[in-house]
Amino acid sequence: MTVQFRAFAREAANLIMPVACAGCGALDIAVCETCFAELYRPLRRIDADARYLAGVLPTYASADYAKARRLTLAYKNHARRDIAPLVLAAARAAGEEWFSRTSAESHDVAQVAEQLASGGCLVAIPAPSGRARRWRRRLVAAELAEAFLTGVRDSALIRLGAPPRLAVADILRKPLAAELSGHLAPLGAADRAAARRAAVVSIGELAKDDIAILIDDIVTTGATLGASVRTLRRDGVKVASAWALAATEMKSAPGALMARHN
Ligand SMILES: [Zn+2]
Secondary structure (H helix, E strand, O other): OHHHHHHHHHHHHOOOOOOEOOOOOOEOOOOOHHHHHHHOOOOEEOOOOOOOOOOOOOEEEEEEHHHHHHHHHHHHOOOOHHHHHHHHHHHHHHHHHHHOOOOOOOHHHHHHHHHHHOOOEEEEEEOOOOHHHHHHHHHHHHHHHHHHHHHHHHHHHHHOOOOOEEEEOOOEEOOOHHHHHHHHOOOOHHHHHHHHHHOOEEOOOOOOOOEEEEEEEEEOOOHHHHHHHHHHHHOOOEEEEEEEEEEOOOOOHHHHHHHHHO
16 A cells, blocks of 8 residues: 555656645645545445345445545546546455455355356446436446456456456446336335435346446445346346445444434
């Protein structure tokens, strides 16, 4: 981490424009060391405490969204394209760490390793977003997926002794509200909003031997990831796992969720 940070800081120092940390606003650096460290936190499982993911999908996250909110939003919204290389380096490190997990600690990784060893392809599928934000968001999700897979490749060369088959497939979409109106009409306002958030369609197919990992930038409730995995599995796609750049800490969530639903 320190080596990567130094290289990054050196590059940032070469910029002519005055800069401030995209995370905390500290002057003269694009991302300060504290904010940088938040992106490089060891992977943690977030599904156990996430209402829409528990028992459904092993899901990992790198940064804590509460601490890296400004930084991840600046990247996601393209407000600071200068920090993209740093974020993508963190995604790559996450992919490498994920695929280095032992079979005993991560059944999903073991499942993927087995599939790759028998000639299957690991397909990274970006989580879908609303159409209005789609263009920018698509670039973000696709480049995160690419970077994550690069990390998987590094680790797979050691674990499997051969380069694995890897691909990114941007096949998930959120339908427009108008396209859902027929299904939503009988529901109350709150249920309608929830159903709209949760609606995900797939516009592509995967080969029979493929196994998928979902990639997202920021996970808050996990509703979109939950809907994505349901849609894919309905189509017969094997979905092993999911990774997000940042996620809210779910441990304290039950109270907050209750409050929202009351
Ligand atoms: Zn900072």
